[in-house]
Amino acid sequence: MAMASFARRKASLLLSKNLCNSSDALRYSLSLTSFSRGFSSGSDENDVVVIGGGPGGYVAAIKAAQLGLKTTCIEKRGTLGGTCLNVGCIPSKALLHSSHMYHEAKHSFASHGVKFPSVEVDLPAMMAQKDKAVTNLTRGIEGLFKKNKVNYVKGYGKFISSSEVSVDSLEGGNTVVKGKNIIIATGSDVKSLPGITIDEKRIVSSTGALALSEIPKKLVVIGAGYIGLEMGSVWGRLGSEVTVVEFASEIVPTMDGEVRKQFQRTLEKQKMKFLLKTKVVSVDSSGDGVRLTLEPAAGGEQSTLEADVVLVSAGRTPFTAGLGLDKIGVETDKVGRILVNERFTTNVPGVYAIGDVIPGPMLAHKAEEDGVACVEFIAGKEGHVDYNLVPGVVYTHPEVASVGKTEEQVKALGVDYRVGKFPFLANSRAKAIDDAEGVVKILAEKETDRILGVHIMAPNAGELIHEAVLALHYGASSEDIARTCHAHPTMSEAVKEAAMATYDKPIHI
Numbered sequence: 270m271a272m273a274s275f276a277r278r279k280a281s282l283l284l285s286k287n288l289c290n291s292s293d294a295l296r297y298s299l300s301l302t303s304f305s306r307g308f309s310s311g312s313d314e315n316d317v318v319v320i321g322g323g324p325g326g327y328v329a330a331i332k333a334a335q336l337g338l339k340t341t342c343i344e345k346r347g348t349l350g351g352t353c354l355n356v357g358c359i360p361s362k363a364l365l366h367s368s369h370m371y372h373e374a375k376h377s378f379a380s381h382g383v384k385f386p387s388v389e390v391d392l393p394a395m396m397a398q399k400d401k402a403v404t405n406l407t408r409g410i411e412g413l414f415k416k417n418k419v420n421y422v423k424g425y426g427k428f429i430s431s432s433e434v435s436v437d438s439l440e441g442g443n444t445v446v447k448g449k450n451i452i453i454a455t456g457s458d459v460k461s462l463p464g465i466t467i468d469e470k471r472i473v474s475s476t477g478a479l480a481l482s483e484i485p486k487k488l489v490v491i492g493a494g495y496i497g498l499e500m501g502s503v504w505g506r507l508g509s510e511v512t513v514v515e516f517a518s519e520i521v522p523t524m525d526g527e528v529r530k531q532f533q534r535t536l537e538k539q540k541m542k543f544l545l546k547t548k549v550v551s552v553d554s555s556g557d558g559v560r561l562t563l564e565p566a567a568g569g570e571q572s573t574l575e576a577d578v579v580l581v582s583a584g585r586t587p588f589t590a591g592l593g594l595d596k597i598g599v600e601t602d603k604v605g606r607i608l609v610n611e612r613f614t615t616n617v618p619g620v621y622a623i624g625d626v627i628p629g630p631m632l633a634h635k636a637e638e639d640g641v642a643c644v645e646f647i648a649g650k651e652g653h654v655d656y657n658l659v660p661g662v663v664y665t666h667p668e669v670a671s672v673g674k675t676e677e678q679v680k681a682l683g684v685d686y687r688v689g690k691f692p693f694l695a696n697s698r699a700k701a702i703d704d705a706e707g708v709v710k711i712l713a714e715k716e717t718d719r720i721l722g723v724h725i726m727a728p729n730a731g732e733l734i735h736e737a738v739l740a741l742h743y744g745a746s747s748e749d750i751a752r753t754c755h756a757h758p759t760m761s762e763a764v765k766e767a768a769m770a771t772y773d774k775p776i777h778i
């Protein structure tokens with residue numbers, strides 16, 4: 270405890286010096302005591318109206334109701350859970366798991382002494398299991414709405430004033446929902462590229478890639494972000510030849526450089542091919558297959574690439590179509606994101622925005638945090654989200670998870686730092702289960718030992734990272750983690766050993 274508080278004291282000094290991104294610091298360190306609610310003058314019918322039932326919107330609605338606010342949530346999709354539950358996080362993780370099981374059964378079970386005469390993919394059954402998970406979870410949120418007395422309106426909402434939303438009901442007809450506070454949580458949508466038309470059959474977005482009826486022989490993924498790599502992994506494991514075309518010189522640009530290189534090598538070992546610094550000039554699906562014309566990003570000789578299916582995974586764009594933002598004068602930035610202050614308030618009093626539709630990482634857990642904090646502000650309480658500590662996970666196998674600064678960011682800040690690493694090849698649990706590809710990398714400030722960033726590549730990195738998230742939240746030192754007793758034999762011991770390697774020496778390597 271003494272060590273933790275020591276690190277925290279030092280940390281708070283450093284924070285003001287140079288470690289915190291200034292806009293984030295401004296956003297989250299503002300004194301919240303002066304907040305007064307910006308109620309608009311409409312009907313008092315609802316305290317809070319949420320437009321959009323994704324992880325940002327449904328969480329905001331439930332939290333608002335829990336805080337005693339009369340709440341309505343409007344959702345146009347017909348099911349709750351937004352992109353995440355319907356066409357994002359959940360179906361992708363279902364397919365990642367099923368395809369991993371197939372791959373393991375085919376390639377690894379025999380070495381563990383488990384033999385089958387043959388292993389086959391039953392794609393319709395795999396899709397049905399994914400759909401069942403989605404249905405159960407989306408219905409579960411409807412149950413949570415009932416439990417918390419959130420009023421649920423199914424339909425397309427658009428502003429008629431800053432306190433009134435007109436809803437074209439999915440069942441026909443129109444209704445007006447009034448609220449003292451309106452939260453825009455309309456999320457994001459697939460982004461295509463100029464000249465490429467997504468038909469969700471042969472040229473698909475992530476939504477189409479989650480529902481292919483056949484395993485493509487050749488799949489080309491445009492964009493080496495986490496969604497492209499996850500979906501590429503799914504179909505690669507099921508037998509597709511996967512080529513990823515990326516304009517930038519590296520995959521997943523937000524990742525720590527060293528971990529990224531190791532990650533790319535691992536994916537290449539899994540037979541995923543990468544064409545980096547490459548531009549897609551055109552995509553032609555008029556023939557039997559799809560033909561892509563490519564060009565070096567810096568310009569030069571063109572080449573062609575054949576595919577059965579092309580996945581366009583070039584990012585997502587904020588979704589505000591048909592919402593009537595112009596009618597009430599809500600400000601957006603150049604790429605259409607709604608601008609909010611540190612309390613999630615737009616320039617229009619009583620109108621708030623959260624999640625993918627505002628600046629910040631487009632992640633479900635970030636949207637949820639936004640939702641809770643926004644509603645706490647509305648209720649006159651204090652809300653808080655630390656954007657510097659939103660973990661990021663790529664759910665391939667192995668997974669890659671990170672929190673805090675990358676080594677490149679630490680260098681750019683000019684901070685003296687130490688690095689501690691520990692490979693899973695030296696972790697007994699990873700060796701016992703023969704799944705030892707990966708590493709833990711910890712960056713700590715040299716003078717104080719305060720942890721600045723943690724990067725993990727491991728089979729279950731998405732779970733392991735939360736020890737690090739908590740450590741960063743509490744301003745822990747690497748010695749704090751190193752002196753914390755970790756159960757044996759666990760993958761988590763690699764985090765402890767990497768922490769030992771950061772402030773002193775590891776034992777097992």
Ligand SMILES: Cc1cc2nc3c(=O)[nH]c(=O)nc-3n(C[C@H](O)[C@H](O)[C@H](O)COP(=O)(O)OP(=O)(O)OC[C@H]3O[C@@H](n4cnc5c(N)ncnc54)[C@H](O)[C@@H]3O)c2cc1C
Nearest residue numbers: 321323324325345351352353357426456624625631632633
């Ligand atoms: C393939 C894929 C995989 C992903 N995997 C992960 C992951 O593993 N982890 C992670 O953290 N994130 C993941 N994401 C991102 C995650 O899904 C989003 O960050 C998250 O859903 C954003 O939540 P949101 O509530 O802001 O918006 P959304 O989830 O997009 O929800 C917005 C909702 O608003 C509704 N809506 C829009 N306009 C209106 C209107 N006018 N009236 C009524 N309703 C409206 C929409 O129908 C939608 O349901 C993934 C995304 C994709 C596409």
